[in-house]
Amino acid sequence: MISLAQKIGQVMTAISVTLMILLCIPIAYEAIARSFNAPTVWAFETTLYAFIFLGFLGNALAVQKGAHFRVTLLLELFPNKRHVFDRISEIATLLFALLIISSGIYFMWYSITNEIVSATLLEVPLWIPQLAIPLGGLGLFLQTLVQMTNGEPPVDANLVGD
DSSP states (O other): OHHHHHHHHHHHHHHHHHHHHHTHHHHHHHHHHHHTTOOOSSHHHHHHHHHHHHHHHTHHHHHHHTOSOOOOHHHHHOGGGHHHHHHHHHHHHHHHHHHHHHHHHHHHHHHHHTTOBOSSTTOOBTHHHHTHHHHHHHHHHHHHHHHHHHTOOOOOTTSTTO
């Protein structure tokens, strides 16, 4: 189960990195097209949706690398209680991830049942970019579970006691 969660996190990370690399193409194309006074109707919207996916799918990598923000005031005051604070943080992250997943599914369901599309010429069904929300929450949830089961504390070089 843990190895499956790790694989899903790796796939999400790979997709995020790939999107980051591929985003240069439509942005460059749009810049060139605009310089010839021929802007596209698709470049802005598709790159915007790709950025949304990039951000949400990057959650798994952020947890793995300890790049999510953390409030460390109590940890700095009580460095010997790090394990307790890490567990509280991980449980809160799991609960937050469940909230993101359920909210994202609700947004998608609402958009699908009401046939909501973007207010642009492309008229993209909005459930497509909204899919990034529950997928990102799933990545956050799974990677936090991996971190908890492996007993790995979040990586942060600035914490006391490291």
